Amino acid sequence: MKESYIRETLAVKVSHVFPPDTNNHGTLFGGKLMSYIDDIASISAMRHSRSPVVTASTDSVDFLAPIGTEESVCIESFVTWTGTSSMEIFVKVLAENLITGERTIAATAFLTFVAIDDNGKPVPVPKVIPQTEEEKYLHETARSRVEERKKRKKASKELAGFIHKGKPWET
Numbered sequence: 001m002k003e004s005y006i007r008e009t010l011a012v013k014v015s016h017v018f019p020p021d022t023n024n025h026g027t028l029f030g031g032k033l034m035s036y037i038d039d040i041a042s043i044s045a046m047r048h049s050r051s052p053v054v055t056a057s058t059d060s061v062d063f064l065a066p067i068g069t070e071e072s073v074c075i076e077s078f079v080t081w082t083g084t085s086s087m088e089i090f091v092k093v094l095a096e097n098l099i100t101g102e103r104t105i106a107a108t109a110f111l112t113f114v115a116i117d118d119n120g121k122p123v124p125v126p127k128v129i130p131q132t133e134e135e136k137y138l139h140e141t142a143r144s145r146v147e148e149r150k151k152r153k154k155a156s157k158e159l160a161g162f163i164h165k166g167k168p169w170e171t
Contacts, residue, residue, distance in 0.1 A: 001126045004048065006135045009079040009128065011043040016098075017069050027066035028073060033093065034061055036075050037109050041089040044077040045113035048087060049125045052116050056086060057149055059110040067095040067106050074103075080110075080135070081142030085122035087113050088145065090138050110145060 013036060015021075017028050038055060045053040067073050074094040081088040093107035115125045130139040 001124060003127045003129050006078050006080065006128045006130050006139070007132075009044045009048040009077075011040050011047065011077050013040045013075045014072055016072050017067055019069055022069060025066070027068050030061075030063060033063075033067070033073070033107060034058075036073070037061060037077075037091045037093070037107075038111065040075045040077045041091055041109075041111045042113065044079055044089050045087050045115070048079045048082075048128065049113075049115035049123070051123055051125075052118075053087075053113040054116055054120075056112040056114045057153070059112070059145065059149065059152075061107060061109040063107050065095060065104045065106045067093075070099060071095045071097050073106070078135070079128050080130075080138040081146070082125050082127050083146070084124055085115050087115070087125055088142050089113060112149065 015036070019026075021028055021032055023029050038058070042053055042055070072095070074096060075091060076094070077089050077091045079087045080090045089111045091107075091109040091111065092105065093109075094103050095106040096103045115123045117123050128139070130136040
């Protein structure tokens, strides 16, 4: 299985923020941005694995600045690290004021995708090779995020075993 450069997994989406995309504060709905993030990350994952993928986790979506209707939203994603069948995807969200040209990092996110075959079973993915300083930093720091994901997944499974599964009115 041939390794590939991280830059080969880059996917970019740019959208103008229009009033129907906004909340009562006049800024982009968080849920709409989260949908954009999952969409673009899946493209990077499939571009790298050349197979169907499923979202295994979204570590976080950190909203750093609001995105208003005078701005565009530019979303960049790329694979930063790979396991056997899993891929960590970094997503960077930039807001650009279309009048002044000022660009702001509005959000960041890390997601994990798993490459699957036609039967939904995990399949191996190639390794990635970082080149830029940003890529090298994200690649080198991935192991600690992987460990945190494993801990969080274990805690989530423990919680799922404890919480009530019945109808809300039957406690």
